């Protein structure tokens with residue numbers, strides 16, 4: 001590999017190493033210092049790539065205020081199973097076709113864009129639910145600007161509704177409530193609104209500041225109002241981007257297509273992605289061979305908040321990977337290789353990222369940490385509430401415990417996903433993790449701490465919090 005990069009013969013490189021007293025074979029890994037010596041021997045110049053270099057290459061452009069334009073909001077639909085997320089996404093998409101938007105039927109590429117009645121463009125992620133939302137966030141891509149929380153008017157707030165609220169709150173993303181199935185005779189929107197109060201969602205109809213809209217995915221009632229509400233929320237958020245810079249985009253979906261090779265759907269977050277651009281995406285890289293929009297049309301460029309399929313990758317990236325346009329193929333390959341190696345090293349080190357000890361270590365290194373995020377699962381509602389109340393009393397003005405989510409029952413995949421994305425431990429009181437959650441937690445390095453005595457749980461957290469306190473001074 002080294003010989004290849006220097007355009008020298010491998011045998012010569014081995015010979016040169018042997019001259020230095022290193023008895024190596026062609027496939028042996030050598031350390032960076034040795035490599036640098038060899039490179040010098042051959043009269044080449046070594047360029048070391050580090051995390052900092054990668055960041056610098058990518059983040060060196062600062063957007064000036066005058067370059068910024070308003071960009072469309074990116075929306076994810078969340079809510080309990082069967083409350084109508086898929087139906088709502090379909091209805092919104094179809095409403096566009098009916099109003100004669102160019103291009104007709106949208107293709108499923110993982111995201112699509114529609115125009116609200118007031119002309120505002122809105123991008124929807126086509127994968128409903130918080131699993132995708134959270135797994136993307138845990139990879140570092142915060143793509144969603146607004147969460148539409150679907151609650152069926154005949155069923156009100158259910159466990160996954162509560163989970164969705166926790167996920168949106170942990171990510172700091174504003175919520176709009178869509179009270180769905182309003183066409184049903186058994187619909188009781190008031191119950192939805194009062195149920196939500198218990199989860200600190202106070203909707204406008206209850207004099208709060210969370211927008212709520214009654215909709216029916218079946219009849220289409222309220223869909224325009226929902227789009228309107230989204231555009232109002234977007235205005236408040238003042239979402240901007242600079243279209244005149246090298247693109248940064250987030251991977252929404254990626255697959256290996258039989259005919260087209262690796263294909264990734266990305267959502268442009270900043271800049272403009274163009275045909276011919278060279279990019280690095282996670283541990284992969286490529287050169288944009290073609291861009292295909294949500295109507296199946298080939299386009300030459302995609303600006304901020306626009307979803308497009310990208311062809312021309314050297315492999316399949318993961319959802320949540322970030323794509324950055326760079327200036328040369330050599331650079332793209334360099335960064336991709338570096339990342340691949342770095343992530344291998346990280347996996348080898350098998351470090352759990354979210355243990356209490358590590359949170360404390362991080363607090364010592366980074367004095368700005370003032371919150372101890374945790375997730376609480378207990379066997380019965382009474383214990384869960386008692387624990388949460390006691391935890392909230394721990395800490396002072398400087399450090400506090402932040403309950404990202406609490407609930408009753410076994411630890412699920414969703415809990416692990418939230419813990420991973422928010423770098424929080426899970427505190428389990430008289431409950432266990434189910435099999436997939438257990439496997440996932442050890443793979444992701446999420447810490448689950450089991451307790452059967454409330455006092456022990458509180459004591460541990462007190463110690464962790466006071467660790468943070470000490471780090472402050």
Ligand code: GDP
Nearest residue numbers: 080081082083084085086087180181216217218
């Ligand atoms: P998801 O699991 O949240 O994606 O929910 P679906 O979109 O699959 O909808 C679940 C069920 O509710 C389906 O049988 C839908 O036909 C039905 N449904 C969805 N929206 C409405 C609605 O507005 N009114 C009525 N009456 N039924 C709906």
